[in-house]
Amino acid sequence: MNLRRQEDQRYLLSESVVINKQRLLSDLNAISRIGLGDHGSVTRLVFSIKELRSRQLLIHLMTQAGLKVHVDRIGNIFGRLNGANPKAAAVLAGSHLDSVRQGGKFDGPVGVIGALEAVRTLKDNRVPLPCPVEVVCFVGEESSRFGFSTLGSSLLAGQVRMEDLANAVDAHGTKLEDVLASMGVYRDNLPSLRRDPNSVKAYLELHIEQGPVLEAKKKKIGIVTAIAAPTRLRVIFTGQADHSGTTPMEMRKDALVAAAQLITYIEELCSKYSAMEKGRVVGTVGAMKIEPGVINAIPGKAELSVDIRSISGEAKARVARLVQSRAREIAATRNITVEILPIRSEEPVALDESLLPLIKEICEGKRVPYEIMPSGAGHDAMQMAKITRAGMIFVPSKKGISHSPLEWTDPEEICLGAQILLETMVRVAYEQS
Numbered sequence: 001m002n003l004r005r006q007e008d009q010r011y012l013l014s015e016s017v018v019i020n021k022q023r024l025l026s027d028l029n030a031i032s033r034i035g036l037g038d039h040g041s042v043t044r045l046v047f048s049i050k051e052l053r054s055r056q057l058l059i060h061l062m063t064q065a066g067l068k069v070h071v072d073r074i075g076n077i078f079g080r081l082n083g084a085n086p087k088a089a090a091v092l093a094g095s096h097l098d099s100v101r102q103g104g105k106f107d108g109p110v111g112v113i114g115a116l117e118a119v120r121t122l123k124d125n126r127v128p129l130p131c132p133v134e135v136v137c138f139v140g141e142e143s144s145r146f147g148f149s150t151l152g153s154s155l156l157a158g159q160v161r162m163e164d165l166a167n168a169v170d171a172h173g174t175k176l177e178d179v180l181a182s183m184g185v186y187r188d189n190l191p192s193l194r195r196d197p198n199s200v201k202a203y204l205e206l207h208i209e210q211g212p213v214l215e216a217k218k219k220k221i222g223i224v225t226a227i228a229a230p231t232r233l234r235v236i237f238t239g240q241a242d243h244s245g246t247t248p249m250e251m252r253k254d255a256l257v258a259a260a261q262l263i264t265y266i267e268e269l270c271s272k273y274s275a276m277e278k279g280r281v282v283g284t285v286g287a288m289k290i291e292p293g294v295i296n297a298i299p300g301k302a303e304l305s306v307d308i309r310s311i312s313g314e315a316k317a318r319v320a321r322l323v324q325s326r327a328r329e330i331a332a333t334r335n336i337t338v339e340i341l342p343i344r345s346e347e348p349v350a351l352d353e354s355l356l357p358l359i360k361e362i363c364e365g366k367r368v369p370y371e372i373m374p375s376g377a378g379h380d381a382m383q384m385a386k387i388t389r390a391g392m393i394f395v396p397s398k399k400g401i402s403h404s405p406l407e408w409t410d411p412e413e414i415c416l417g418a419q420i421l422l423e424t425m426v427r428v429a430y431e432q433s
């Protein structure tokens, strides 16, 4: 028997139920060859031919595995294996196949192919399940093309209004709204993409960490507590462009020096918050535009992007307020103007508290060193958490690098992550609801 019931009513999988590492890694490689570019980079932007092909390959793999495949109107894919009660709420596991421009091969596919391998292994070993399990692949998790992240999972969770899509345009001027319309998705039927929360028992996502913590702490698995959300601002300082030779220092209105002061302030402020156990906040100025931007002119205009992230909404709001008031203070002292435009502010999401001890127990049972940690990056799990219990399992990223062709996770660690995902899915399937 590959599943036995313990005295405490919990079910234990037999040790022979193990994923097929070779099959998992070779499917992961097959996906990564779609959109392969320079220096081993991968580009599969949402709704591009490359992304479509990766989804077609997934459908093929799901069909080959004997799963019941369903594709919704925008291309979210579900591969279902029924349990004893086909009408029971299903345990979902998955991630995304789209990528950033010139990204790596693991961000997303590890979770989709990992979940597929877990479900295939359950089927191959005829593990009895009380409820269905489903592999899910969401479209458009990355914001690289339209500036809109977690599109598929947001729609599934009923978190998107048509107004939210209005400003989403790609670099070629293609509107996300128009792309959706071409697939028959309009304002009226947007809510029909929602999934009935009663049909989902839990959502689990295996993902690469995309940060340096696990590697630095020599841990194999990360169990995620919460997902940080960004507050983003555009700050525009406007001073006066002048001749760099003739304008005395005390008569200048240099917008760039004001911006530099703000950038330093953000670093100092967030360094204090970053060290905090609770209410940890990180802040980044990642882009800046300077006008006129020439060697012999005082910068008259400096526009900078501010990205503030935390798993505490309160701490994040406090930092955002401090940054804004400091920007105004700097402008006032320098007798220049500042404009602050909020871009998108999202609430951080706590993952389910009952799934965490369950994953922890599985790691402990296997003597796998784990770390309980927040996620600094956004994931589909944060949308799914709005309609069901959501949990995430991280595997280490070499040097913490991601969104780059240098992104790397040890194949053994990917396989370990998929095995832990499998065992978690079975435990959740057997939980009394």
Ligand SMILES: [Zn+2]
Pocket: 096, 107, 108, 141, 207, 379
């Ligand atoms: Zn991802």
